[in-house]
Amino acid sequence: MKSIRVLCATAIIVLVPTLSASAARANVDGPCTATATIGQTKYDATQNSVEIPRKGAVAWKGSIPGSGRRNINGKIYLKLPFGEIEIGNGHWSGSSTRFKNQGVYVYDFPAALVGPKYVVFGSHSERGNVVCTGAVTVEISGSKSRNPVLIASLVLTFFAILNVGLVMRARPR
Secondary structure, X not given: OHHHHHHHHHHHHHHHHHHHOOOOOOXXXXXXXXXXXXXXXXXXXXXXXXXXXXXXEEEEXXXXXXXXXXXXXXXEEEEEOOXXXXXXXXXXXXXXXXXXXXXXEXXXXXXXXXXXXXXXXXXXXXXXXXXXXEEEXXXXXXXXXXXXXXXXXXXHHHHHXXXXXXXXXXXXX
């Protein structure tokens, strides 16, 4: 019983920070340009990290220099500890003559994503070669006290500390 408590406490102490942590990073490689506006706030590819509202409409623009028809491929996705999620219709492929694009994307993230920082990645390929890549750290603003993942994390942390205390207190027979 004692070894099970030790294993449970260790697993909780190690897994909770691992599942909720993400690396802070930002980079843009290649000749692409990208901008976005949410409300009155403008974002561009030079910002290391941004804080965005939990829900809103983002007006975006993207471009790459060039001309003529070519095969393209790309995607934009949110990197999470358990995988990646494509953002909206954030993928493209096929033959194209367009070198600029723009649109509006309306989003509403769940409260479970409020608080931690996430990394949004994007890449664009032409003729099978990666031309541009980018990443930005994003934090979704909102009330962290309503985040069910944070509440569960705090409860698990409490029980982990309680479990460690009980293990340390247990006396051998």
